Amino acid sequence: MSTLIGQGGMGQVWTAYDQRLDRRVAVKLLRPDKVTGPDSQDADELRRRFVRECRVTAQVDHPGLVTVHDAGSEGEDLYLVMQYVDGADLADHLAEHEPYPWHWAVAVAAQLCAVLSAVHAVPIVHRDLKPRNVMVRQDGTVTVLDLGVASVLDTDTTRLTHTGSPIGSPAYMAPEQAMGGAVGPYTDLYALGVLLHELLSGNVPFAGSTALGVLHRHLYEPPLPLRRLRPEVPDALESLVLRLLAKDPQDRPASAQAVYEELLPLLPPRGPHTGGPLDPTRPFLRPHAPWPDRAVTPAPRPEPPTAEAGGHHDVATAVDEVKRLLGEGRITQAVDILGAILPAAAAQHGEHSPVVRTLRKQYAATLMDDGQYRRALPELRRLADERAAEAGPADPQSLRFRYDAAQCLEQLGEPAAALTEYRALLPYFENRFAENPYAAADPDLPFELRRRIGHLLLALGDRAAAHDTLLRLLHDAERRHGPGHPLPGEVRRTLQWLGQVHG
Structure with missing residues (x-):
């Protein structure tokens, strides 16, 4: 049985059941016609790019990223089959904890920096970091969703639509992204600044009644310093958020690693954990402690894969195999055989x-x-x-x-x-x-x-x-x-x- 667990302008997210492996999964369905228009011939190009981006991002190995099991198209829908994460998305987590403790916000941001540092090293830019794309698990660890999906729905797709309207979430969109310019790690750092400002103040720094109005404020208005809204926020944290929200990418911190180093003195030291589930400071208070507090049987170790190419394959046979794999879109396997x-x-x-x-x-x-x-x-x-x-x-x-x-x-x-x-x-x-x-x-x-x-x-x-x-x-x-x-x-x-x- 499938259950709808979320939806937006581009599609829906359902829980589903993987019958072969006996596990629950999350399935994201995207409608290309919502991006390119119902009669656009660019929908096929969008499908191809979607599968490619999902393949690239599935290679990023970090515990703070949701595992991608499968991706493809079925009829008019693009689908992404992901690991099901037991927890709450950060938007709901914020709504249930007002005001959000500032040390929780620091713990969330520090975990996001670890994820972004791994992603940017590939290099990949997330492009759509926002609370709805961040999950807080029961043990307090943070998981990032939708890596690679936003890159398909961002500036290149804007050109495909010929509308000049950027695809994404205007409230979290950096000025250079809104203008269709070159995006980079600095673009995700701006979104991190918006997210931190929202956690600490309860609202995004730039709101408005229309998307264009929001983007205009991102481009031309300075953000309100956080300590005017919450005096208990440390000076160093307010300063960091203001630099993350700099209009010029050159004025933002150099990297996610640099942001983490600035957050480090604000993280709680190791010690006993007295809070309940969904506490994002728990991974720092009790690193790698089991959750819940009971023994867990480790998953069986998978058998190592057998080589597709080797001495038993002559060159001609391997070339035929590569052609077949490329025809099926199995690029990563084709790369391994060619090498x-x-x-x-x-x-x-x-x-x-x-x-x-x-x-x-x-x-x-x-x-x-x-x-x-x-x-x-x-x-x-x-x-x-x-x-x-x-x-x-x-x-x-x-x-x-x-x-x-x-x-x-x-x-x-x-x-x-x-x-x-x-x-x-x-x-x-x-x-x-x-x-x-x-x-x-x-x-x-x-x-x-x-x-x-x-x-x-x-x-x-x-x-x-x-x-x-x-x-x-x-x-x-x-x-x-x-x-x-x-x-x-x-x-x-x-x-x-x-x-x-x-x-």
């Missing part, structure tokens, strides 16, 4: 043979599609260098490998290195446009390079250069596409925000 057969293929055919080169291209592309940017980067660099040595630095394939490598650098949180590479690539794509088949297939690729350069300059704090780069891009994009095209509209919104925040 395992490359040494055997090199020994059989030669390191620089066409067969091995093709396999390595497939390996790098599949790593990128699987979100494994750290592993894809050296493969792409090697492919680019080898191709350039053979055909020259302007070779289209070499340039494309370098472009993909620069995207990896950007995803890995290395904006300076990514910026250097994009700048080096831009003259090739602009000056040799007619000779470059990749550019001919995507005539807006030079524009995309310039947009990325502008956002990276902004992320690095060079606002004047970012403004000049994006302003020139706006003029050129309007000349080619007209002012109503999504690209000029997006650039124009970023420039407006940049002028208001730093004017």
Whole structure:
């Protein structure tokens, strides 16, 4: 029997029963037509991206993240099968404990920092951190939900809808996210600041009767210092929340780890726990203590998986297996087989043979599609260098490998290195446009390079250069596409925000 346990504008969450493994699970159903419109052809693209994002985020291993069991589509619905968490979501927890003890808020935030630090290392940005996406378990530990779902419903989908309206939760949305700019770990830290402010004051810092009104306040109004609302809140905690809510990402704390270090002196020391269930300070008072206080039979250890690729597979058989897996969307398994057969293929055919080169291209592309940017980067660099040595630095394939490598650098949180590479690539794509088949297939690729350069300059704090780069891009994009095209509209919104925040 299924029970509805939550719903919102994009879908519903149900409890369900896994008959095969005899356990209760939670199933989230999302309706693509709620995002893209009932007649949009972009619903199929949304389904593909949803499954991919769920696959990437399922690889993040942290006890503070809900376990994802399955994801896919059925009819008009996208579904996500998750571990069922016994507890209360943070919104209900706050409603049942007014005023929320400030040391509870610190304990929740510290646990969230541990989760975000692991997520950002992948790197993934949650994009929709809010109380409804945080569960407090019976033993006081905090679990984060919906990792990866918001990234599908965020800025890229905004472009798909051609509405210019950001998808997400306006009350928790950072200024750069609202403007369709580059999101990063700093975006989640802003949402953490909103969440902390709400726990400590009972209300979000910026409210309004319309979504646009809320976003306007995020962009232009300063938050009210917490001690004016609750004088017992420590000075250090008020200061931290104000810095988390800084309009400029450069003025926020450097990382989730840095936020944790500031919260650490405010956490309760180890000692006896006299509270009841759902107390988020309990994990700090009694670390790793059993809950409830009775022995629990450990789960049986699973058998190690058998290798899909190895000596019993020849290269041709393994290649056929990879094609089948990719056709079924089983990218992670395909990556493992490709990585395992490359040494055997090199020994059989030669390191620089066409067969091995093709396999390595497939390996790098599949790593990128699987979100494994750290592993894809050296493969792409090697492919680019080898191709350039053979055909020259302007070779289209070499340039494309370098472009993909620069995207990896950007995803890995290395904006300076990514910026250097994009700048080096831009003259090739602009000056040799007619000779470059990749550019001919995507005539807006030079524009995309310039947009990325502008956002990276902004992320690095060079606002004047970012403004000049994006302003020139706006003029050129309007000349080619007209002012109503999504690209000029997006650039124009970023420039407006940049002028208001730093004017």
